[in-house]
Amino acid sequence: MSDRIAARIRTAWPYLLGYLAARVLVIGAPVAAWLHETFGLEVTEPQIAAALGVILGYGIYEAGRWLERRAGASGPAQLARFVGRLLLSLGLSTGQPVYARPGERVRVLGSDGSMRPPR
Structure with a gap:
């Protein structure tokens, strides 16, 4: 898979998950009505879904990055990296x-936390 496609998947997928989770929340919980009753805010369900989608998408991305960086060869560490x-x-x-300038040598940690040779 090319780096460009991988980068786009890694950018879009967490936000798609966040948007879907937001839609479920908006449908399952009367967030717009609660905001109107509690704060007097007039918002629509699509506005709430968009805002929640961005917030949840970022949260999903950060959680995925945190899990992906778990080091070690134990079962829980491997499961965390898979999730x-x-x-x-x-x-x-x-x-x-890996973000590097052209011609720059970098060292990359492997999925088990070991150091890979410079690229």
């Missing part, structure tokens, strides 16, 4: 992004 990969890239093996 992180599900949250960040639909379970596809895109690898963690």
Whole structure:
């Protein structure tokens, strides 16, 4: 998979999950009515879904990154990395992004926390 496709998946997928979770919340909980009754705010369900989608998408992305960085070879660490990969890239093996300038050598930690050779 190319780096560009992997980057787009890792950007879009968590926000899609966040938006879907927001839609479920908006449908299952009367958030617009609660905001109107509590604070007097006039908002529509699509506005709430959009705002919650961004907030939840960012939360999902951060949770996925945190899980993806779990080091070690134990079962829980491997499970955490797998769940992180599900949250960040639909379970596809895109690898963690490495940001480096052209020609710059970097050292990358492997999925088990070991150091990979410089690239």
